Amino acid sequence: MKAIHHLQLRSNCLYLGGEGNNAEKLSGGFYDHTFIPEFAGEYFRHKYFAITYILKGHGVFKDHCARSFDYREGDLVFRHADTPFFMSKCFREDGWLEFSAALPQSLSDALLAAGVLRKDLTFLSPGISPALLGMAEAYTDSLFCVNKNAGAAQAYAAILNFLDELARSTAPENFAGTPKEMGQLEQVRQLLDDVSDTTPLPLLARRIGMGYENFRKSFRRRFGLSPQEYRIQRRLDQADALLRHTRLSIKEIAGRLGYSDITAFSRQYRKFRRVPPSSGRDALPPAAGAAAFPGVPGR
Structure with a gap:
């Protein structure tokens, strides 16, 4: 976890293009357990698009497509505007840490129309990535710019770079596994193709000599879906x-x-x-x- 030790806890918010309820929010930063309470979870619906990158802690995320994900450090969730979601948060002994960004719905609508985002894409496992953390820091820095318009422009550029790096690093063809790992994952994939087989996934992971969390994340990186x-x-x-x-x-x-x-x-x-x-x-x-x-x- 050396990559996260230098991160500064800070956040800010810019309101763009209007006043009161007509203003669009551009906000985010790095948050720990002193800002975010630990809770068992409930359903929410926000008017903005949000990205949450988990750096410490774990929990359960349920998206608007009725899918449930057990998330850990290095996982990332998308919460699309005006869609219901559920998210529980369980702290580690040394607390919680996340990067979050709340983006105007007008931006997410444009990204959806351009195919940069998909409404059914709500969960990825990029791991703790220095490149993503650097772009997250650049986004957060921009929110403190004295000139609001310049800050917003820098924030948009930083978050687009973040999404581009995220897409590149999580693309199945870019999985950087060893030949042995690639063979192990392909072996499990072929077993899962037998739809009548009910072998528990942790047991399949043990059979190929991998810990379950590493197996789950590696499988998703390789094939674009979790084993389940x-x-x-x-x-x-x-x-x-x-x-x-x-x-x-x-x-x-x-x-x-x-x-x-x-x-x-x-x-x-x-x-x-x-x-x-x-x-x-x-x-x-x-x-x-x-x-x-x-x-x-x-x-």
Whole structure:
């Protein structure tokens, strides 16, 4: 954690383009446990786009897509404007530390339109990066500029550099693992492709000789999804194919995909697809179904 020892606790806020409720907020800085309370979490909805980079502490983040993430040091969350989110915060023995930036919704709308941001992108694991910390410090410095307009321009430039470095460092093709690590992660990915396998992820990590937290973050850096997200996505993709192209019942599909029962399958399918499994079932003609999905016998 040497990279964070030099950081100064400071923050500031600029109000732009109006007065009172019409003004847009540009704020942020480095915050510790003396500013941010430890709490079990509740749901919020903000009128601005926010970035939080966790430097000390851990907790749970739930986004507007109903996804849940266990975050640790080196993880980063995006909270999109006017969307609900839940965030608990648990301090280490030596406290809490984060970098946060609150940006005007007009900026986040422009970044979404340009494809720099995606509304479904809410969590990344860049690790503790000196490059990102340097850009976070530059952003914070700009908020203390005497000339507000010049400070805002510098802040925008710094946060765009931050987002560019974040995209570069977390791109799956830029995962800087050793050949051994790459082979280990590919081995687990192939195991997760077996959608009927229910081996606990910590056990899979132990089998390849990696600690779970290192495994989880390395897998996300390599493939763009956490191991759990990858497993869920593969299961649901297979579920969609079975629902469309076979005459298997929903209960049989749940069993084939490794779910404990139809309720667990239906709950997860509805959570991620936003519709019940039955809505994914196309009308099948008589005696059809199995042939459209090789290797899966029909009823």
